[in-house]
Amino acid sequence: MSLESDFETALATARTSVASKLSSLPKDDVDLVETGALDSMAWVDTLISIESATGIRDFGNPWPENRPKTIRSLVDMIREAQEPSPEEKPRARAAGRAGSERDITVDGWGYTLGSLAVDAEQIERDMALPLRKIRDGAGIQSVRIAADGEDELALAQRAADIALEVAKVSVERIDFLVATSTTFLGYPSFAASLHSRLLLRETSGALDVGGACAGLIYSLAVAKSLLRTSRQGVALVVAAEVHSRRLDAPLVPGEFRGLFGDGACAFVLTNAATDARDGCVRLQEFVWGCSGTFASSLGIHMSDDSGLNIQFKGEQLAHAAVTEMDRIIGTLENLSAKPRSEVDYFALHQPNPRVVEILAEKASIPLERIPLASKTCGNLGSVTCGASLCQVLDSRRMIRDQSRRPLIFIVAVAPGLLWGGAFLN
Amino acid sequence: MRELILSDITEMGSGLCVIGMEPACENLFRSVRPIPPRGFAWDRSFPYQRGNGVRFASRQTSAFPPHGEDQNTFGLQASGRCLNELELVSMLQRAEVSAEMEGLFGCELHTDTNGGNAWVDPSQADRSICGCLYRNIRFLVFKDPSRVTLRARLVLISGETLNSLPVVDRVWRRFMDEVVERLAKSQREIDLDRYLNRIIRHKLLQALHGFARVGLARADNGNKCWLMLDSLFPQPDASWLDLL
Numbered sequence: 001m002s003l004e005s006d007f008e009t010a011l012a013t014a015r016t017s018v019a020s021k022l023s024s025l026p027k028d029d030v031d032l033v034e035t036g037a038l039d040s041m042a043w044v045d046t047l048i049s050i051e052s053a054t055g056i057r058d059f060g061n062p063w064p065e066n067r068p069k070t071i072r073s074l075v076d077m078i079r080e081a082q083e084p085s086p087e088e089k090p091r092a093r094a095a096g097r098a099g100s101e102r103d104i105t106v107d108g109w110g111y112t113l114g115s116l117a118v119d120a121e122q123i124e125r126d127m128a129l130p131l132r133k134i135r136d137g138a139g140i141q142s143v144r145i146a147a148d149g150e151d152e153l154a155l156a157q158r159a160a161d162i163a164l165e166v167a168k169v170s171v172e173r174i175d176f177l178v179a180t181s182t183t184f185l186g187y188p189s190f191a192a193s194l195h196s197r198l199l200l201r202e203t204s205g206a207l208d209v210g211g212a213c214a215g216l217i218y219s220l221a222v223a224k225s226l227l228r229t230s231r232q233g234v235a236l237v238v239a240a241e242v243h244s245r246r247l248d249a250p251l252v253p254g255e256f257r258g259l260f261g262d263g264a265c266a267f268v269l270t271n272a273a274t275d276a277r278d279g280c281v282r283l284q285e286f287v288w289g290c291s292g293t294f295a296s297s298l299g300i301h302m303s304d305d306s307g308l309n310i311q312f313k314g315e316q317l318a319h320a321a322v323t324e325m326d327r328i329i330g331t332l333e334n335l336s337a338k339p340r341s342e343v344d345y346f347a348l349h350q351p352n353p354r355v356v357e358i359l360a361e362k363a364s365i366p367l368e369r370i371p372l373a374s375k376t377c378g379n380l381g382s383v384t385c386g387a388s389l390c391q392v393l394d395s396r397r398m399i400r401d402q403s404r405r406p407l408i409f410i411v412a413v414a415p416g417l418l419w420g421g422a423f424l425n
Numbered sequence: 426m427r428e429l430i431l432s433d434i435t436e437m438g439s440g441l442c443v444i445g446m447e448p449a450c451e452n453l454f455r456s457v458r459p460i461p462p463r464g465f466a467w468d469r470s471f472p473y474q475r476g477n478g479v480r481f482a483s484r485q486t487s488a489f490p491p492h493g494e495d496q497n498t499f500g501l502q503a504s505g506r507c508l509n510e511l512e513l514v515s516m517l518q519r520a521e522v523s524a525e526m527e528g529l530f531g532c533e534l535h536t537d538t539n540g541g542n543a544w545v546d547p548s549q550a551d552r553s554i555c556g557c558l559y560r561n562i563r564f565l566v567f568k569d570p571s572r573v574t575l576r577a578r579l580v581l582i583s584g585e586t587l588n589s590l591p592v593v594d595r596v597w598r599r600f601m602d603e604v605v606e607r608l609a610k611s612q613r614e615i616d617l618d619r620y621l622n623r624i625i626r627h628k629l630l631q632a633l634h635g636f637a638r639v640g641l642a643r644a645d646n647g648n649k650c651w652l653m654l655d656s657l658f659p660q661p662d663a664s665w666l667d668l669l
Binding site for chain 2: 017020021022023039040041042044045047048049051052053061062063064065153157165170171188196198199202203
């Protein structure tokens with residue numbers, strides 16, 4: 001674009017923004033505040049209006065002391081902000097050249113659980129299950145469920161706040177939100193509702209991703225792709241589930257319902273070309289697929305009376321999950337060119353701890369490399385592997401181990417049998 | 426003489442705008458905006474605080490919609506009553522309240538830009554002040570050479586958002602002045618955004634009596650009444666300055 005058309009565009013933007021506050025447009029060099037044409041509130045609204053129209057962050061904030069508050073000054077400020085600084089130019093060129101080679105890093109993470117802890121015996125009593133069905137059969141000691149006032153949005157907000165704090169990123173910097181929740185069924189959708197709840201910029205995007213228990217992995221994949229193929233710099237990925245309310249229906253079998261807990265997790269992803277940070281793990285390759293052979297092992301449908309119909313073949317599902325997750329781990333070994341013995345941690349979906357123990361034995365993975373979130377929280381759906389990943393990243397952060405980046409496999413399966421995996425290092 | 430419990434004291438230009446609570450019916454209250462004997466705004470030396478009781482004799486009112494709460498007075502006198510913050514919020518929750526945007530002023534809200542403040546058509550609004558609970562809040566700081574000003578974004582119970590509300594609450598503005606003064610004195614580089622949106626925001630969201638009162642400014646040249654954050658609870662505490 002020529003300098004002249006740059007000027008014209010900036011002038012049109014400034015005039016439009018000022019005109020929306022006034023019945024007649026003053027001359028370009030009239031001080032809008034000194035002359036009383038705009039009061040200080042309207043002046044700030046003008047700056048926000050230009051920020052929104054141009055995408056220039058913090059436009060006019062702070063306003064330079066010696067600069068009059070005129071349309072001409074607004075134009076100059078727009079043009080100055082849009083011109084890359086000398087040190088930015090080589091970096092911008094490098095980023096452009098690198099294209100798909102840019103690293104996407106996990107800069108922030110956080111998870112939260114429903115506030116109420118319910119132990120296995122209580123679940124067995126409440127759901128009239130045989131004694132020790134949950135504790136010994138599934139290996140669950142307790143589940144965490146949402147208290148009154150906690151829903152998907154409240155949990156997601158808490159998790160996002162933690163992740164943003166870890167990343168030291170303000171919400172204003174989030175370019176888009178990718179969100180997943182199986183239990184949030186309303187409209188506006190989960191992503192839209194969460195976008196408002198978190199008070200993200202109105203010009204940042206919001207996108208819902210399905211996938212049930214594999215939803216977090218698919219959301220991470222979508223966010224990574226968007227970061228790589230756009231000029232956006234920061235993405236927030238959130239998963240939240242409140243099973244305790246969604247599954248609280250008469251037709252849902254107790255041995256299914258009793259396995260689930262409530263929680264949320266969040267991750268801040270940044271485009272390392274613009275925001276490289278030492279010690280952050282990088283999001284690497286993804287794999288995914290759908291094995292229809294096992295589709296009938298778990299089905300959940302809304303019934304005509306708005307209740308839930310559950311088709312749940314526990315043993316078949318457990319067998320399918322173990323087989324499929326072992327396969328995914330094998331695929332990730334090939335992609336990462338690292339054998340599973342060299343993987344530091346496995347952040348896995350956990351239908352229940354017993355299934356994970358069987359998988360660990362079958363796949364020859366030491367159990368201590370699998371953070372067992374489900375043991376004390378229950379199956380958190382899409383949040384399970386995210387909570388496990390957070391536990392890994394928290395432990396690394398606590399010991400301040402920056403000597404080398406850990407290799408982490410993240411794996412999940414969901415009804416369908418939908419599956420997905422990724423590795424981070 | 427009528428009695429009010431002062432609920433909102435806001436900075437408007439060089440003066441102050443004041444609102445108080447008056448019993449309406451059956452444990453409910455309504456907002457009354459006492460207007461001084463001369464002009465529309467009270468002097469900056471206004472001696473009362475939120476929660477103070479005041480008495481006044483009413484004069485013929487010059488109220489004009491949507492500022493139907495205006496009540497001309499001959500002046501205010503202390504009644505001797507004083508409510509603490511929790512008692513005041515409890516009272517405000519039994520006055521004009523809305524969980525959703527359209528209920529705030531009984532009419533549709535408009536915006537000119539993404540992320541900008543909202544306004545209402547004065548002929549459509551049926552009141553100029555309303556309380557609401559908020560589920561989330563964030564602050565925006567604008568550094569003007571003359572003064573650092575604060576704006577807030579709120580999420581209502583309905584999930585709707587109010588953007589870029591100018592914070593005109595006298596106590597919050599004084600608090601911000603104090604923050605800026607302390608920073609200037611200490612000559613430390615403090616991330617004001619981080620202080621407000623992490624530390625202070627956390628205090629607000631943790632509080633059990635989080636509540637906001639949103640008001641309408643008088644109509645501007647374009648016949649728009651812009652929204653303002655008249656009161657934000659909890660009110661800032663002097664001890665929060667030590668967290669800088």
